[in-house]
Amino acid sequence: MKDKLWKQFIDEDDRGLPVLQNGNGISRRTFLEAIGYTTAAIALTSCATPEQKVIPYLKQPPELTPGVANWYASTCGGCSAGCGMLVKVRDGRPIKVEGNPEHPISKGALCPVAHSLVFGLYDAERIQQPLIGGKTAAWSDVDAQIIQKLTALKGSNGKIRFLSKTIVSPSSRATINKFLSQFKDAKHVVYEPVSTYGVRAAHLRTHGVEALPFYNFDKAKVVVSFGADFLGTWISPAAFIRGYSEGRNVNERKQDMLRHIQFESRLSLTGANADKRVKISPAEEADALLFLAKLVGGSSQSSVLSGIETAKLSEATKAALQKCAAELTKAKGSSLVVCGSNDADKQQIVNLINQSLENYGKTIVVSSTASEGQSKDEDIQGLFQEIKDGSVAALFVLDANPAYDHFAGPEFLSALSKVPLKVSLSPTLDETTSVADFVCPTHHSLEAWDDAEAVSGVVSTVQPAIAPLFQTRAYQESLMRWSGDERRYYDALRAEWQTRYFAGQSTFKTFDDLWDKSLHDGVYRPSAAPAGPPAFKADGINEAAARMAAGPGGDGLFVALYPKVTLRDGRFANNPWLHEIPDPITKTTWDNYACLSPNAAARASLAEGQFVRIQKGNIAVELPVMIQPGQADDCVAVAVGYGRTKAGKVGTGLGANVFPFVEFTNNTFHYDSSGASLTAASNFTRFAKTQTEASAEGRPLIKEYSLNEFVAGHLHEESEKQIDLWKPHDFPEHKWGMVIDLNSCVGCNACVLSCQAENNIPVVGKDEVHRRREMHWMRIDRYFDEKQDGTTTRFQPMTCEHCDNASCETVCPVLATVHSSEGLNMQVYNRCVGTRYCANNCPFKVRRFNWFLYPHDDPIANLALNPDVTVRSRGVMEKCTFCVQRIEEVKIHARNEGRPIKDGEIQTACQQSCPANAISFGDLKDLESKVSTLRHTKRNYILLEELNLRQGLTYLAKVNNDGDDLEG
């Protein structure tokens, strides 16, 4: 019944209005049937309550009004950071996610990956039903056969292995453990291809807890990062951006700001935002850490440190480190040193530095309880060995894909044939899953019940926002079936919570109170057991320092692997949104490439786009060259996550897989390795870049000041009053305006993806992006500036500026773009004839033209469309509307309640999604509103003010904390 209904819903019409659209020939009976099916379909998919029955709208559920969105608190399943999110559900389908402001860790911040989840949900290439040997099967058959095989195994000594990605859910882990406990030799192996195990392993050594600490960037005055891309990809970037931007915020009252120094070899998003960026060779990293540890007083803990040699360090690096050490020491207790390496030794030295600077307990908090369910790099190696030995009797795989992302992927894949029983629970038919004997697809995270405890003591809830689209089953439920437990996972989850959380508390009278409150808030914080922070132990520091000092130097070229801000480890490679978002630094889409510094490229006489063969031992890969300023000369940086062979229609065959360059030494994966060589190939490729110019050509587009200038008030002059030839517009009620703080923006792209999801912006593909025809309404301009002390990078979010003297409005012959009485520059799609004159005359080039009829013919993917926003057809112009649909929604709401609109009540999609809170939006007629206030601060400036466009969007100038550089 359920499937039939759903099929009907899809087959008839992707909008769910099957016969109503047909016009003639509808009998009354058909009409009523259609209404019945539609309402049933809506009710079915709106799984706000755990009730899994079809409810007709005889009596409309009180929380559900057709056309009005419901919001459900949940947790992002994109990575193991577990950020809290709110899911917007319209007529039974999730169409948008936003950060959950009540979540104590992420505080409403989300990264681009989270925003792309919605598209992933409606990916028709997810496995739609269970498979046996690659052929579709019924769940009952799958269960029967697996249970039969498991029963046989129960008595034997065969090794049962459960391989998964990081599982931050305590309840899921309990389910897995219960399943594994049936067998004599069973083990849960957690594997992350882009690992942070080094950080945890180091804390196990220094604090006795294998835990990821939490970093309070907002409390730090000086942050020093050694290659940690904490604003882009490292551990929990969305939450870090929020803290970082809070720390860097300056205004009339708060006149001090976080100072950020970055030592790195490739230009990362984080390095691009640093006040001072020191380009170091990857070979220098270990010595730089040791030298810094020595300088900040770590040598009292370690005899090796006091005698450390700094021969490998360049003079510039040494000088920078000395200055840096002085600044850190000055900010003792409110500084923070992080390192992006996965080497436990390096992390141990970092811990020592932080300990010497008395940062523990202040800017860096180590919980007394270990963060569980996290990966251990040596475990996957152990499993690999067992598989090769042929001793694994059954392998269960969940969301792990070693056949692709393990450095010995192909070998892993062939070894898998030695495992007699391979069961995959992954939702997509990836490289590993496609060789499984049984494929039991689990739900998408937006369809599933679960909980998440990424940081100890903060339990987030995961609740479904839609009934499963396909015949999938929660993996927990599959495991429960195979352990003889016939409950739904929902019941098991509640039972788990009852014992785990309800039992030990007194705030809530009934379990349902606790449950409902947690579901509503999206988070539950059990009263933590009072345990003091674990003490620092200096054991093993000497050995670690000695290993580092003796470590491999810089022989040949370093290969530095990094995850991209959007694609990360390649898990979501079938999501076109993530491919089309340009990399914040290279502005390139749909590809990975070998980043080389301009010097290195010139030395090898390589041109951008030319293929080059990177060879290290017997590993070789061919990639096009990307010339990247700001990178060390002796390294080639390549993004992982590409070169998927079985990702799906979108992701297969893009770029090349560089995971084979990962090395396993000292019990952790290493993503930097030396000894590579380059050979130029003769073929070329053309990158699909959204921006090809590197510099701002010296134009004053981004205004910036040093902190001293800001404090002293030496900012730009108030501009002279411009003379208008035209009568100004009359704004009787509202005048919407936006202010973007360039000091907060880190260029993470969350706004771009959020805008894409909110406004039904099509994906156009690599060729079209190469033709410079991407459709994003929002973009982030990136400008490099080559200064004496290195490359500086600046970001400038750019979208329609909603000018009062709009140059686009005067030139449109058919009045398809006009000014609203609320200051919006509106585009009337059905009036537009497509002369593109408006786009030519827009100095910001924010208008986007529909060059073709972009396909919307996938009925499942179309479910992701926002029904409040028109899907544009071929030949019309489009652009940012300041989310006019959101403005109208709030206005209607306020009017119904007979009250004025509150400041901050309207949030544009980009604003709501900005992890840095860089975007403010509101009514400029309301002089008390936040935007009005910001407009009168001294950092406010108007881009291209000389054109007298009277924009609705202004910028706040960037402030750089030059620290002691100026004073000294």
Added chain:
Amino acid sequence: MATALKDIEFQNAEEEIRLQGEIERVTAHPVYSPLREPLIDESKSCSDVTNDICGLLERPPLRGWWILFSISVVLLALGMIAAVNTVTFGIGTWGLNKTIGWAFGITNFVFWIGIGHAGTFISAILYLFGQKWRTSINRSAEAMTLIAVMCAGVFPILHMGRPWLFYWIMPYPNTRGSLWVNFRSPLLWDFFAISTYFTISLVFWYLGLVPDLATARDRAKSKWRRIFYTILSLGWNGGNRTWSRYETVYGVLAALATPLVLSVHSIVSFDFATSLVPGWHSTIFPPYFVAGAVFSGFAMVTTLLIPVRKVMHLEGYITIQHLDNMCKITLLTGSIVGLSYLTELFIGFYSGNPNEIFVILNRMGGPYAWAYWIMFSCNAIFPQLFWFKAFRTKIPLILGLCILVNVGMWFERFVIIVTSLHRDYLPSSWAIFIPTLTDLGLLVGSFGLFFTAFLLFLRLFPVISMNEVKGVLHYARD
């Protein structure tokens, strides 16, 4: 003199009377001017004129005509394929992008509108100035104008994202409430300017044709030919009163058309001049565009007439003297264009506006520098060779220079449009335009349309204004 007159076959009584008056006038005041060259080959008599010109319509097409026509139709077909491709799939088939919203389409539009300036200039302005040599070329120049404006008119429609809605740019009564066109938009002004210009050029050309169509009617032997020319000649009887009215209306229309020659391209230049794109936003554009238009128009007329006089054996009518005169006008307008280029450079730097200075430097040394230097050399340097008599009288040299001018003027529009757009205010959006096959197809196709229509004109209508040529037949003779 009298012996020549004996040969005239009078078509009707009226014409006989007119010509007798002419003879009397000529005999009474014999014109003798050893300083002037005759406008028409001295051997031509009035009957030769009629026989030569009407004969072209009556004989089957010559071999040369067929060859040219076949080539033109092939080009036109290529253009049609490109147009169908554009309308079927969208403007994405062109090489445009988010930064460069106009390129080949609008370049072609402005180019053809410019070409369309020579005809009306020759027939209206030269008429008012009493330049008698215009009579041999004005008919074909006017036809060329009409065809060029038609070629131009295709592009504003094709370049629209939704060309089937092109009529929305006309202010027509509709049921959409207060929905109206935007009178502030230069594109709307274009619509009015071009439609007015086209209408008046058509009427002017047609009016001039009527007496000649009557001649063709009177000579017509087959039924259909007679019906065709009868309808078109509007019952012309050659009476004194008819001639008198004709002359009056012709003069009035010439006076009306004259300001239009200046206004059309001024208004087309407003598309650019009123915008805020650096390189477009320039007050010099209206005069500069008009001069450029006449320049390119004359070059195109010359380019067309040189093969036509050869293929159609009209050397007696379109003499070296005519070509020489046209070269002189090309030289004059070319010099104005060259001066405009230099003024633009000077003003760009003199303004002190960094964006303007950048545009100029980018044009001269940026990715499209080659286009700029083609433009500059073809329009400002090569036409200066017309100072030398040899370049104005040797057919291959004239043809070569005129083709260069046509190339240069096409590139002028390309340079103005593309090099200004491709690098404007924000370097983040800077882009490069690379034409696609569809772009090239439409360019080639517009030439196909132009030549096809012109060759059909040669077959259907008297290519030289017989009645006016007969009037100047005796100029500088005797």
